[in-house]
Amino acid sequence: MKRSNLALVIMLFMFAFAKAQDLAVLKYKGGGDWYSNPTALPNLITFCNKNINTKMNTTPVSVDAGSTDIFQYPLLHMTGHGNVLFTDNDVENMRNYLISGGFLHIDDNYGMAEYLPKELKKIFPEQELTELAATHPIFSSAYRFPKGLPKIHEHDGKRPQALGLFYEDRLVVLFTTESDLGDGWEDPEVHGDPESVREKALQMGANIVKYAFEN
Template identity: 45%
Template sequence: MTSLKQKNFTISLIISICLVGLSAAFAADFDRTVIPRVKYGGGGDWYTGPTSMPNLLKQASERLHLPTQAENIAVSVSDPELFRYPMLFLTGHGQVRFSDFEINTLLNYLDNGGFLWVNDSYGIDRFIRREVRRIYPDREFELLPSDHAIFKMVYDFPEGLPKIHEHDGKPPAAYALFDKGRMKILYTYESDIGDGLEDAGIHKVDTPEIREKAMRMALNILAYVMMQ
């Protein structure tokens, strides 16, 4: 059986190779990985959990040996800077709404190698599904099986997406939108990985074990995106 140390070494090598081979659309990228959060309209709190991405990027540097810039950065879809980032993070509670221009921009971004991770922090399900249908009206989310590669990139999750926050008590589910075999959007539903990545003490119910579970899953997601 492959040890965690061996798997970490392997994935670090894969990531290093893939960073060199990113799409030409992101040729002007930073030399350090940054994952900005997406600003959106509609009244939802796109800014929630400001420590989640910096914490993930710090751990990606320490555990995956990936050069990162561990900062909380936000970007609007209408901002040309969007195309500097190979991966985006969207989270919040409640309404999410994009303009027609932003929908077209997201389509262009995703079709040119970009990746969007949507984290259900609670209450965004119907809004996200509506907006994704506007981007890809002829495509549907696919439920990822527990044996999908994303659940065993660095850490093994034999049961699939872990449950971090209870919310409605529904089972967690990972949905993805694919095009020509490439995952373009990952939607983590009824799990709230993002909240589990925040600083200790922000969510009193998040034990160290729960926070570690969230971090491991997030590192799997990042490794999977970099491997594509």
């Protein structure tokens, strides 16, 4: 894309983001189950609409990583258990989306961490995923998490981590791993989590939504 055309496209997308308040599920290639946790986002959206005054559609749509449809949404949610593959078209599209004001939250549903970093490296080759300090605003945008990302599910007994990529000092990609927020957002009977654990997951999710919509 020529520089002049890209600048125009970015301006239009930024205008669209200013008016939009919705999120979508990111579909990706590689065989990973991008469609996992089907009740998670509807529950998170309902929680946000009730508690942080968002007005999101309670039935999120799914959009392909290589489609311009992603530019209709200021926040993309990505999850799964396995392999991730971004094509060259996906990489260009995702980079343009992120540098023009978009935000990508990737929640490791267990198994993504092995594959994801090399694919993100295609989008921002000059960066490595960096752990966010507990003082980062995303941990206090709506609810306070003074110790950083909460632990929702045990997998390998490792501590939860919130890792990020930045564009011009703005956090544009958040990768949450060893936490499994999405499992905490699902219907109570799916995983049998105590209400206090689900509440933490939903509150942290609301923080992510609020941060993405306002930054």
